Amino acid sequence: MITLLFLVQLLSGIPLSAALLYGAVRLLAHLLRGRPLGSGAGRGVLVTGCDSGFGQQLARRLDAGGFVVFAGCLCPEGAGARSLARHASANLRVLKLDVTSEADVEQAKRTVQRNLPHRGLWAVVNNAGVTDWAEIEWSSAEDFRAIAEVNLFGSIRVSMAFLPLVRASKGELGPRRGPGSAASPAPADQLPASPVAGRMVYVSSIFAFFHCLNMGAYSVSKRGLEAFADCLRVEMASFGVKVSIIQPGNFAGATNIVRPKTALDIWTKLDAERRRIFNREYLEVAAGYFSSTCRQGFQHAEPVVAAMLHAITSGRPKRRYLLVSALDAFFFRLFPFLPAALADAVFSLSSMYAKRGEMLYAKSAADEADCS
Numbered sequence: 001m002i003t004l005l006f007l008v009q010l011l012s013g014i015p016l017s018a019a020l021l022y023g024a025v026r027l028l029a030h031l032l033r034g035r036p037l038g039s040g041a042g043r044g045v046l047v048t049g050c051d052s053g054f055g056q057q058l059a060r061r062l063d064a065g066g067f068v069v070f071a072g073c074l075c076p077e078g079a080g081a082r083s084l085a086r087h088a089s090a091n092l093r094v095l096k097l098d099v100t101s102e103a104d105v106e107q108a109k110r111t112v113q114r115n116l117p118h119r120g121l122w123a124v125v126n127n128a129g130v131t132d133w134a135e136i137e138w139s140s141a142e143d144f145r146a147i148a149e150v151n152l153f154g155s156i157r158v159s160m161a162f163l164p165l166v167r168a169s170k171g172e173l174g175p176r177r178g179p180g181s182a183a184s185p186a187p188a189d190q191l192p193a194s195p196v197a198g199r200m201v202y203v204s205s206i207f208a209f210f211h212c213l214n215m216g217a218y219s220v221s222k223r224g225l226e227a228f229a230d231c232l233r234v235e236m237a238s239f240g241v242k243v244s245i246i247q248p249g250n251f252a253g254a255t256n257i258v259r260p261k262t263a264l265d266i267w268t269k270l271d272a273e274r275r276r277i278f279n280r281e282y283l284e285v286a287a288g289y290f291s292s293t294c295r296q297g298f299q300h301a302e303p304v305v306a307a308m309l310h311a312i313t314s315g316r317p318k319r320r321y322l323l324v325s326a327l328d329a330f331f332f333r334l335f336p337f338l339p340a341a342l343a344d345a346v347f348s349l350s351s352m353y354a355k356r357g358e359m360l361y362a363k364s365a366a367d368e369a370d371c372s
Ligand SMILES: NC(=O)c1ccc[n+]([C@@H]2O[C@H](COP(=O)([O-])OP(=O)(O)OC[C@H]3O[C@@H](n4cnc5c(N)ncnc54)[C@H](OP(=O)(O)O)[C@@H]3O)[C@@H](O)[C@H]2O)c1
Pocket: 048, 049, 050, 051, 052, 053, 054, 055, 073, 074, 075, 097, 098, 099, 100, 126, 127, 128, 129, 130, 131, 150, 151, 154, 203, 204, 205, 206, 247, 248, 249, 250, 251, 252, 253, 254, 255, 256, 257, 258
């Protein structure tokens, strides 16, 4: 009886202890997070890919937060860029910036340098991106290159051009200089030590580590991008520049990232041999599966924009921001640490893989038997 009472007492204490522990952990995390940036006033941020989607929403929020925003747009005369400029303050400037063009990047850099606010260029957000879906065998090396040219080499090109300005902005946390003096920043080794420094932000994707069907070319570009950002973070640590990676999950319904593509679009690109193996019925199933998956994602971009803002303004930005539903979070946090055999086995549980197995190989084997 005494044992039972003791057990009841012990168990009834657990929720209280758990709540106290949870509170202590949250408080510690809050203290460790550091002092956020007071205001954006006098600080510049360059964001690429502001014609639509995350980039455009971030540009609007930064503008509302008092930052001087350099909004890189692929089509500055397009509807998206014009709407952005129309609804923004005079502190937001739309720049023509195709990240695949060396000339555009150089021109954008000159414009930013000429219009730097007194605290310099605080952050660069490498957001511009494109995607496509296709199995590897439906793609050409050129398809891989086209995606990497924007998502990977575009971000590298922009980083190379603007890093010196971001590194220099850290000196602006010391005594203020007169307007325009940040255009010719002091050498980094003469800048005063500061607890807060500039930011480089990279918009990656869960597909940087989640190697599922149909996303090969996109995964290659985003995995490469993360390798670049990770290496940069290590090198920039000595200068105090913080590097963050944003990993959105499925936000296809919230942005323009997914362009319409039908089974017929894929079929017309395939040669006779690939048509025989990847038959038309399977392509219809794959296209249907892809569009229904896109429909299941987030319908608004807020979690991603909030993470980008945190990476830019927090005293302690995270190295990675994983943005998936609460239900999926455990799985996607665990996935990168699974042994490859186990990670591959996860895919075989999907109904789509089962269908693929039946529709492709069984059918092609049957066709071969018919031919012999
Ligand atoms: N939405 C998602 O589910 C999701 C998930 C994971 C990661 N992401 C990543 O999030 C980032 C933003 O995409 P989003 O979802 O907001 O899609 P989005 O609405 O299509 O935005 C991408 C932006 O990049 C621009 N862009 C394309 N090629 C460019 C180039 N060569 N130079 C400069 N800008 C270029 C696009 O311009 P146009 O509109 O004129 O083409 C568009 O404004 C991308 O890096 C994407 O890979 C998105």
